[in-house]
Amino acid sequence: MIRVEALSKEYLSGGRPLAVLKDITLEIPTGELAAIVGPSGSGKTTLLGLLAGLDRPTRGRVIVDGTDLTTLSEDGLAAFRAERVGFVFQSFHLIPTLTARENVEVPLELRGEEAGSRADELLARVGLQGREHHYPAQLSGGEQQRVALARAFSNRPRILFADEPTGNLDQATGQRVVEILLELNRELGTTTVLVTHDLELARLTRRIIRLADGAVVGDTLAGAAAG
Amino acid sequence: MNSFTFVRQLAWRESRAAGRRLLLLTTAISIGVGALVAIESFTDNLTVALEGQSRALLGGDLALSTRTEPTPGFRLVLDSLTRAAGADPATDLAEVTSFAGMAYVPRTAGTRLVRVSALQGDYPFYGKVITDPEGAWGRLAEGRVTLVDPAFLTSLGAAVGDTMALGESRFVIAGTVASFPGDVGVRAAFGPRVFIPARYLEETGLLGFGSRAEYDWFLRVPASLDTKPFADTWRPSVGAQQGRLKTAVEEEEDLRQFLDQLGRYLGLVALIALLLGGIGVGSAVQVFIKRKRDTIAVLRCLGATSGQVFAAYLLQAAAMGFLGSLAGVFLGLLLQLAMPRVFGAFLPLDVSVEPSIQAILTGLGVGVWVALVFALLPLLAVRRVPPLAVLRRDVEEGARRRADGWIWAARLVLALSVVGMAMLQVGDALKGLAFSAGVGAALLVLWLAALGLIRSLRRWFPHRLPYVLRQGLANLYRPANQTVAVVLALGFGAFLLGALAVMQHNLLRQLQLDGGLGRPNLVFFDIQPDQKDDVLAEIRTAGLEAQPAVPIVPMRLAAINGIRVKEMLADTMKRPVRDGERVEGWALRREYRSTYRDTSVGSEKLVVGDWWRAGAGGAPGPAPLSLEVGIASDLAVTIRDTLTWDIQGVEIASVVANLREVYWAWFEPNFFAVVPEGPLADAPQSFVVLTRVDDAAVMGSLQRAIVERHPNVTSIDLTSIQQSVEKIVASVALAIRFMAFFSLATGVVVLIGALATSRYQRVREAALLKTLGATRRQVVRIMVTEYAALGVLAAIVATGLASLGGWALMKYTFEVPFTVPWLGFGILALVLVALPVTTGLWTSLDLFRRSPLAVLREE
Incomplete structure (x- = not known):
């Protein structure tokens, strides 16, 4: 379970503090599939960064499965991510110098686990068998995002964060990626938090959290789980 | 895992x-x-x-040497030492007398200044002399034969079997010496070596009064003798006789130390x-x-x-x-x-x-x-x-x-x-x-210069320049620029090479003997008083102008300010103190080849005191004396100190009247000590005569004529000495340049690396520019501007640093005037600009091969 308490984030802009998130409080239960939506600049990505322990809040707390992320050191946060979190990014962020398989192996290797068969299994699962030894540059956008998905699930994360996962893909490819994402969420029971401004995609989730100007302006249950 | x-x-x-x-x-x-x-x-x-190899390097286990003709006292010490060492004087002692002389080959009518070594005994005791024909070394014992350096035959067009005249004697050239243990190659530049049997030395008549020779004795001692303590025991007695004693072990230690330093x-x-x-x-x-x-x-x-x-x-x-x-x-x-x-x-x-x-x-x-x-x-x-x-x-x-x-x-x-x-x-x-x-x-300094360039460009950017120049210059401070790395990498190697160019230029300029200034370029020395007029006449007959003959009187110090040198040598505490240390023995022991004249000459400058009036030598009391500043400091004396000289047994008192700075680099007769005309007029002396010859044929015939009439007179052609000096400087420079090359080569690799590292960014940027309508020519000009600016900066800083370093070296170490080697610096600057420009364009070749779209697609 993710619990956010009175979370605020300010950045310095032109020497003056600029509030990007203002006093946000919310809870995302285990196994939830939630979307954070909102216009550009509403603070979606900042919130995702704070939930995933990629950044530190100015005020407030983020508690994941009972652990207060704000109390962890840099290495503690790294260990937290290695153990429990998976990521999917808009621009895939595969490591260009590693093959598809090696990219998927990284999170497992970080945990000190044997990674080979799990990586192959996941790559097959996202429909990339036979492409294991290709480098990112040799894969299409959709294929790269599928490798990213495989990587995100490789360490059996309890939580998956996805930042505009279809933002760089055409509709059909995006659709395919989302299907895989939802399947994996269902099969593995991973808590999934999606950031998107694609309402079509958001509607496929169970819950939509709307942000505007750094504050939660709506929190509704809808879409996939209901259907 | x-x-x-x-x-x-x-x-x-x-x-x-x-x-x-x-x-x-x-x-x-x-x-x-x-x-x-x-x-x-x-x-x-x-x-x-x-x-x-130490014994082979020395030629024996022990070596004694002296620069003056051995006195009976010296012979006595030598004899006692030989016996004490357990060596047989007949078989384990060898004597080598070395001096410079004129060799003449009648068949080819060639003359040449040579280094003569007159050998007696089984020298060298260790190591192998390699001769052509093989085994010719042994023939030295057989009679009037000589072995020579191969360079001797080449320079005179002579061959094995020819006769060589040396002084009044004649020798048959029995072979050449290809390798002699312990010989240093660079020495050959001063004249080829000629080996003769010592029993004909007297006959040559070359070791007349005033000629300089080195006398060495080599000893083979039983293996049981520990030479080092033995030498330590004997050193005082040998020193008292103006000699030096050296062991093979010490020779090896010295060389080892030199190699270690090298x-x-x-x-x-x-x-x-x-x-x-x-x-x-x-x-x-x-x-x-x-x-x-x-x-x-x-x-x-x-x-x-x-x-x-x-x-x-x-x-x-x-x-x-x-x-x-x-x-x-x-x-x-x-x-x-x-x-x-x-x-x-x-x-x-x-x-x-x-x-x-x-x-x-x-x-x-x-x-x-x-x-x-x-x-x-x-x-x-x-x-x-x-x-x-x-x-x-x-x-x-x-x-x-x-x-x-x-x-x-x-x-x-x-x-x-x-x-x-x-x-x-x-x-x-x-x-x-x-x-x-x-x-x-x-x-x-290089880093500050690069940083200064970046900052100044940012601050005072030349906005009025044409676009391509502006873009090129702006590249010097954009993110991920390589300005500092390139300036450091190129600049340092260039600084080393530049400093070398400064030194070579300034030092060689000092050694310009034959600069067309009308300065003498042919020197005759060892001229005996009775030969002086004839030599001058010969020169005039050849249509040349002869400078007045310069007398040379060998003198030794007998006393300083009343204290006898012998006492000072025996008891260090009696020696004068200089900079907190006692004067060293060599300065007291050495022979001072001095002259007498009443005027100062061009190669010296008075620093303290005044020159005496003409005729001052005739006045009663101690004669005024002019000393070179360096030796005055070595002897810890200054004006008004009294020095007593021993001239072939006759003592003459003198008072230091002035101190001179001497430009030793000028190949003219220069002296540590000069006295007025008069007191030494009758002392045993020899003369040096200088002249200027511009025609090589006249030079050759004059040398030949004088060697034939006066075989003991040695002549030195300064032009050839100049070439020898240049050859030595060139081989030293080669060694230094060889080393400096590593720095420059590293600089070039770093440069290639630095430019290649930022290549990706450049190629992408150029692709964008091309997409926006820039022509290939414009893109190239932008790059050339950037790289050339880097090269110019590196060149300015490197040559500036080299000049500064060179100036300091010339002023404080070599004490010679400093000028900038413009030609050398010009070439260096061109290379420094050309290097980044060519490297930069080469690493960006991709850009010209591929379409901008292809480059941008890789994003």
């Missing part, structure tokens, strides 16, 4: 693609390592070659190349890490700790450093083959080239270490890449931007490593520190 395995695997996987770019930079390390391995291996080889100083040059390579590695790693920011952020997102990522890249740097060093080792082993050629002329040893394991291991170790310590600082930036950078490219590194403890530690490790390596190399803490400080200062 544990954490280390992950780090190792990440390092390995990452290096497959990215490493290729880093590998280029590690070749910068290779050249330094190559130089180090070559030098260390070579000095190792020399040390091995020296092992057991190795250390050459090693410093390698160290400079290594340090430049290190800077190259540092700058490459910096750019590399900047480009790896996304990857690092992703890894951090996926849960890698900053320590793990840092360790992975550090491991990569170590691996690259190892590969670079390995390549360097191979390069070094190849270079080693060239070392005997470059340095052989200065060494009395035949060296066999063999790789030294110790040198290889040192090279590998030092190479990896340099790569690591220079990579460390930029690698620490890895820790500052926040995982959030995955989501936001513009995310700042925040509070950790300030230098933290790790960064200070890395700086400390770097500084300590450089100073430590220099100290180890020089073998002296203070000198090592001074060297590091010197290198640091030069690098600091």
Whole structure:
């Protein structure tokens, strides 16, 4: 379970503090599939960064499965991510110098686990068998995002964060990626938090959290789980 | 899989693609390592070659020498010493008398100044003389034969079997000496060696009054004799007779010390190349890490700790450093083959080239270490890449931007490593520190210049320039620019070469003997009083102008301010004190070849006191004396001190009237001591006569005529001496340039690396420009502007530094006037501009081959 308490984030802009998130409080239960939506600049990505322990809040707390992320050191946060979190990014962020398989192996290797068969299994699962030894540059956008998905699930994360996962893909490819994402969420029971401004995609989730100007302006249950 | 395995695997996987770019930079390390391995291996080889050759180097177990004709007292000491050593005077003692003389080959009518060695006894006792024909050395004992250096035959067009006239005697040339143990090649520049049997020495008549010779005796002693304590016991008695005693062991020690110094100083040059390579590695790693920011952020997102990522890249740097060093080792082993050629002329040893394991291991170790310590600082930036950078490219590194403890530690490790390596190399803490400080200062000036350029361009950007020039100049300060790296890399090597050009130019200018200034270029010496007029007449008959004959009177010091020199030699406490130390024995013992005249000459300048009036020599009381400042300081005397001279048994008192500075570099008769005309007029003396000959044929015939009439008179053609000096300077310069080359070569590799590292960005930028409508010509001109500006800056700073360093050296060390070698600097500047321009365009060739779309698609 993710619990956010009175979370605020300010950045310095032109020497003056600029509030990007203002006093946000919310809870995302285990196994939830939630979307954070909102216009550009509403603070979606900042919130995702704070939930995933990629950044530190100015005020407030983020508690994941009972652990207060704000109390962890840099290495503690790294260990937290290695153990429990998976990521999917808009621009895939595969490591260009590693093959598809090696990219998927990284999170497992970080945990000190044997990674080979799990990586192959996941790559097959996202429909990339036979492409294991290709480098990112040799894969299409959709294929790269599928490798990213495989990587995100490789360490059996309890939580998956996805930042505009279809933002760089055409509709059909995006659709395919989302299907895989939802399947994996269902099969593995991973808590999934999606950031998107694609309402079509958001509607496929169970819950939509709307942000505007750094504050939660709506929190509704809808879409996939209901259907 | 544990954490280390992950780090190792990440390092390995990452290096497959990215490493290729880093590998280029590690070749910068290779050249330094190559130089180090070559030098260390070579000095190792020399040390091995020296092992057991010491007796051959000296020619015996013990050697005695003196520069004056041996007195009966000397002979007595020699005889007692020989017996005390357990040597048989008949078989274990050899005598060699060496002097300069004119040799003449009647068949070819050629004359040549030679170094004559008159041998008596079985010299050398150790080592092998290689002759052509083989075994000719033994024929020296047979009669009137001579063995000569091959250069002698070549220069006179003579052949084995010809007759050679030496003084009044004639010798048959029985063969040539290809190799003589302990002989140093560079000495041959002063005239070929000619060996004759000593029993005909008298007959030649060459050792007349005033001629200079060296007398050496070599002893073979029983193996049971420990020569060192033996020599220590006998040294005072030999010293009292104006002689010197040396053992083979000491000779070996001296040479070993010299080789050690040579190795250390050459090693410093390698160290400079290594340090430049290190800077190259540092700058490459910096750019590399900047480009790896996304990857690092992703890894951090996926849960890698900053320590793990840092360790992975550090491991990569170590691996690259190892590969670079390995390549360097191979390069070094190849270079080693060239070392005997470059340095052989200065060494009395035949060296066999063999790789030294110790040198290889040192090279590998030092190479990896340099790569690591220079990579460390930029690698620490890895820790500052926040995982959030995955989501936001513009995310700042925040509070950790300030230098933290790790960064200070890395700086400390770097500084300590450089100073430590220099100290180890020089073998002296203070000198090592001074060297590091010197290198640091030069690098600091280069760095400040590059930084100054960047800042000034930003501040006072020339907005009115045409677009392409503006764009080119702006590239010098844009993000990920290579300005500092390129200026440092090129500038330092160029500074070394520039400093060399300054020294060679200024020192050679001093030695310009034949500069068309009408200065004398032919010198006759050892002219006896009765030959003087005839020699002058000969010169005039040849249609030449002869300068007045300069008398030379050999004198020895008998007393200083009333204290007898003999007492001073026996008791150091009686010697005058100079700078807190007692005057050294050699200055008291030596022979002062002096002259008398009433005027000062062009090659000297009065510094203290006045010159005497003409006729001052006739006045009663001690004669006024003019001393050269250096020797006055060595003797701890100044004006108004009294010096008593012994001239062939007659004592003459003198009072120091003035001190002179002498330009010894001028090939004119210069003297430590000068007295007025008069008191020495009847003293035993010889004369020197100088003239100027511009026609080579007249020069030859005049020399021949005088040798035929007065075989004892030696003549020196200064033009040929000048050539010899130039030859020696050239071989020294070759050795230095060979070493400076490493720095420049490293500079070029760093330059290629620096430009290649930023190539990606340039190509992309150029593709964008082309997309926006820039012509290929415009793009090329932008690049040329940028690279040429870098070259010009490096050239200005490097030549400026070289001039400054050169000026200081000329003023304080060599004490000669300084001028700028414009031609040398011009060539250097051209090279410095051409290098980055060609390298830059070459690394950007891709841009001209591929369409802008193809480049942008790779985004």
